[in-house]
Structure formats: C-alpha cells, structure tokens
Amino acid sequence: MREELYKFKYKTLCERLKPVLEKKSYQVYIVENAQQAKELIERLIPEGSVVSSGGSLTLSDSGILALLRSGKYRFLDRYNSPDRRKTEIEAFDSDYYLCSANAITMNGELVFMDGFGNRVAAVTFGPKNVILVVSANKIVKDLEAARERIRYISPMNAKRLSLSTPCAVTGLCQDCDSPERICRHFHVINDSRNQPGRIKIVFVLEELGL
Ligand code: SF4
Numbered sequence: 001m002r003e004e005l006y007k008f009k010y011k012t013l014c015e016r017l018k019p020v021l022e023k024k025s026y027q028v029y030i031v032e033n034a035q036q037a038k039e040l041i042e043r044l045i046p047e048g049s050v051v052s053s054g055g056s057l058t059l060s061d062s063g064i065l066a067l068l069r070s071g072k073y074r075f076l077d078r079y080n081s082p083d084r085r086k087t088e089i090e091a092f093d094s095d096y097y098l099c100s101a102n103a104i105t106m107n108g109e110l111v112f113m114d115g116f117g118n119r120v121a122a123v124t125f126g127p128k129n130v131i132l133v134v135s136a137n138k139i140v141k142d143l144e145a146a147r148e149r150i151r152y153i154s155p156m157n158a159k160r161l162s163l164s165t166p167c168a169v170t171g172l173c174q175d176c177d178s179p180e181r182i183c184r185h186f187h188v189i190n191d192s193r194n195q196p197g198r199i200k201i202v203f204v205l206e207e208l209g210l
Contacts, residue, residue: 008040010137010203011030011140013106013136014139014203015030015055016204020106020108021104021108023108024191024193025162025188026197026201027200028203029200032205034063034208035063036205037064038053038067040062041067041133045095045131051076051098051184052075052076052094052096052127053068053078053097053098054099054100054119055099056099056100056209057157058133058135058208059138060205061099085089092121092126093126093127094127094128095126095127098134099119100138100145101134102138103149103150104134104201105140105146106143108190108191110123110189111146111150111188112187113183115181115184115185120190123199128146128200131199131200132200133208136203136205150186151173153166154182155173156210158180161182165180165181165182169172188207
C-alpha cells in the first residue's frame with residue numbers, strides 16, 4: 001500500500017512537471033520502474049553510438065550502466081580507462097551522455113552538485129544528446145529545497161566513495177575545506193531553448209540512487 005501511495009505521489013509530481021520542462025525544450029519521459037527505464041534507453045540510443053556517462057548510482061542501480069557496457073555501443077568507460085581524464089575529455093564529443101541530476105525543481109530547474117565538475121561540464125556543453133535518468137524522489141519545490149536535499153545526501157555519497165571528508169565519518173555536512181570535498185560545483189540549468197531536445201529526462205516512479 002505504501003509503495004502504491006508513493007507511486008501515486010510521484011506520478012502526480014512528474015505529470016505536473018512534464019509540461020513545465022517541455023516548455024523549456026527538454027524531452028520528458030515517465031516510466032514506472034528501472035526495467036522500463038532500461039528498455040527506453042535501448043530504444044533511444046541507436047546501436048553503435050558513442051556513449052559516455054557521469055558517475056551515477058542511479059545508472060548502476062537500474063542496470064543501465066551494464067547495458068552501456070554490453071557491447072551494443074562504443075562506450076567510453078571512465079571507470080575502466082587507463083587514462084580517466086582523456087576518456088572524460090572524449091566524452092564531450094560523444095553521441096549520448098548519460099547521468100542523473102541531484103534534484104529537479106517544480107520550476108523546471110535542473111540541479112547538480114559535482115566534486116570535479118566533469119559531469120556538469122558535459123551536461124552543459126558537448127555531447128550531442130544528454131539523457132538524465134532521474135528517480136521521482138529527486139523532485140523538489142525550489143532551489144532552496146534542492147540545496148537542502150544535496151546537503152542531506154552528500155555525506156552518504158562521500159561515505160559510499162570512501163572520501164576523506166568529515167561528513168563521511170559523521171554523516172553530517174560541516175562545510176569542509178577538504179581537498180576531497182564532494183560538493184564543490186553547484187550548477188543549475190534553467191532551460192535548453194538554444195538546443196531543443198538535446199537534454200532528455202527520464203523520470204522513474206521508484207527510488208533509485210541517492
Ligand atoms: S562540504 Fe564537506 S562536509 Fe559538507 S557535504 Fe560536502 S564534502 Fe561533506
């Protein structure tokens with residue numbers, strides 16, 4: 001029952017947000033679960049395309065990262081690259097770049113927090129198409145709520161990645177000055193009207209990633 005109620009809430013939010021995002025020239029899809037998200041990605045990306053990705057628990061949780069590695073595409077795999085920086089630079093010229101967002105506001109703002117900035121750079125400019133796979137629990141009211149959400153999840157990400165930050169130990173943000181600080185680049189994309197349809201957003205009505 002609880003799951004059904006959450007799904008009902010998420011569906012309502014996504015359907016309300018979809019026209020707001022379409023007005024800003026994003027392509028928006030709503031799917032029920034991770035399996036449907038994976039099937040949609042298979043339909044959206046032609047075989048043989050050059051594909052790259054940013055770090056994303058959502059992509060691994062949903063099986064999409066495994067799909068990218070399946071051999072159907074020329075996947076620029078930053079995790080298994082002997083020269084990670086070179087692979088991340090090559091990603092700028094890929095056909096499809098996949099990742100998630102940290103939050104999407106009800107005003108249609110896409111919100112990201114990066115440690116290095118490679119993901120926000122590629123989402124902003126370069127790859128011909130960007131696909132954001134976003135679980136509906138990342139929808140928030142406004143930018144202030146987005147900041148709050150990120151402040152809440154960053155310690156979990158720091159812990160997951162075994163970073164040397166105070167939050168990875170205490171579970172709470174201490175606005176640190178660590179060289180491994182995970183939340184260095186706060187980035188907001190307001191719209192995509194100069195490149196209609198380049199950014200595609202796949203909302204998933206179940207919780208994935210953080
Ligand atoms: S500022 Fe530092 S302590 Fe706060 S969430 Fe980011 S990495 Fe963790």
